Amino acid sequence: MRQPHQTTPSINLSSSVLKPVKGPSLHFLSPGTGILHFKPDGVKGNTLIRIGAGPTVFELLSACESFKEIIVTNHTDLSCQEMQKWLKKEPGAFDWTPVVKYVCELEGDRKKWAEKEEKLRRTVKQVLECDVTKFNPVTFASLPPADCLLLSQYLGAICKDLSTYRAALKNVSSLLKPGGHLLMVITMKCSHFVIDQNKFPCLFLEKECLEEAVKEAGFDILAFEVTPICYPSSLIEHEGISYLVASKGKGKED
Template sequence: MNRRLSLLPSLPIYLLFHLLRKIPTLHQSGIFTSPAPRLPSTLEKTTFLESKKPDVYQTNFEPTSYLEYFKLDQDPMAKEVLHFLLKHYNATFKPGGLKGKLLIDIGSGPTIYQLLSACETFEEIVASDYTDKNRQELEKWLKKELGAFDWSPVVKYVCELEGHRDRWAEKEERLRKAVRQVLKCDILKERPLEPAVLPPADCLISSLCLEAACPTLGACRDALHHIKTLLRPRGHLVLSGTFGSSFYMVGDKWFPTLPLEEKFLLEALQEIGFTIEKLEKAPRAAETLLDNRSDYTGMFFLVARRGD
């Protein structure tokens, strides 16, 4: 066996996985002088994704490490992703846009960025997440507890988009007042918020959740159907995330993700009765391509209406 290849088993799994994806390029460059090893088949990749269990998140996901992605003034990837998402949230919930009584956020994580525009046009917001630690971290900010993440740079940016940067403290208080509950959520279940019972929402938001929570495309279709049941007829789904991502890092922990593609996503939504009203896309910025915390190829922001 080539001595270089014999070293691979000692590498951390996420580096091994990333390196295997690059083998054809390395082989062409002459780094490997023997034939390149066989890459995993589609079936093997599917089996790998199916082996992912949600409880990995309960055990290994650290919200304080994840929040490093949201330091707007310090992290190029945060700047790229947040600027894209926040601009489209602002456009979606500005005066004349979506509004109503109840908005449910599916898979909130420990974050609030996705709610900063919506709190201006919805009376009540219910946040939700799978892991206990994420819900606790979110509650820490809502209750102004010591050690809560500082969202003020992100809040100020949203206020600037809205034309009144100096009112960021007011927006924080408005959001705290609007969020009525933080619930357990599992989109892989038929009743994602069980045992909680809520009236049908006027709007659902879900950001960076589907690709992380769903192990297969079939599970993703099912998850979209599950969350649809939380939405009233003619209500809106605001969905955002990444295309093409197979993994992301939280601190030193590696998490596999489902590589979503535009064609699949649109067809899956249309099959269960949604009408697509808006789809915005952006390729990954060149300056973040060397950031090996994730391999996403682009971002999307989608607004759909339930048709029945």
């Protein structure tokens, strides 16, 4: 199994394009950053679990307005440590301020960035290590079933083949209550990505394969949108970013 490269997260907002993609439950804003904006009358609830994606917060900045608590999981202990640094305002924590201000601007009030940071810190209740390819449900035994699962740019980087991808998706589906929502941000037809001049392989995903995997895991797809290519080809070979909204079928057992 491939291990994702550990590095300090960075965001280049100047290369982002504000191009909303509307779905039945939320808007996806600024595809180049993976920033999500939840509609006030859309996906919401008590608990959101963010699966993987490293020690980042940009995909959670809007979610903290729609969920009472957020549980963050990361693939490695190092990512968990980095996340805790930011949550606890420890020295050396990554400065997400420019991203927070940008999200607040998208939401209508850039001046509320400090309030947004503090609200997210209060809303994140736990940070857990979780390798979805070696899923241990005991780790989550004390957690209530989630209202929403968020997977952003993660499974394709750590799953070596489609069978592993399907199994991982089924594993995490057990954390979601029937009728709950799955939100996914996926790099489509990606062969590799580059970090610090090092090339890392990525699982090549096409729309049909992804839809099949989601349905096999017990979900009903509500929306599937694809944006144009938004990352530089020097960093990643791909054919666009997809945004998927699905619901876990009621009455379907894990």
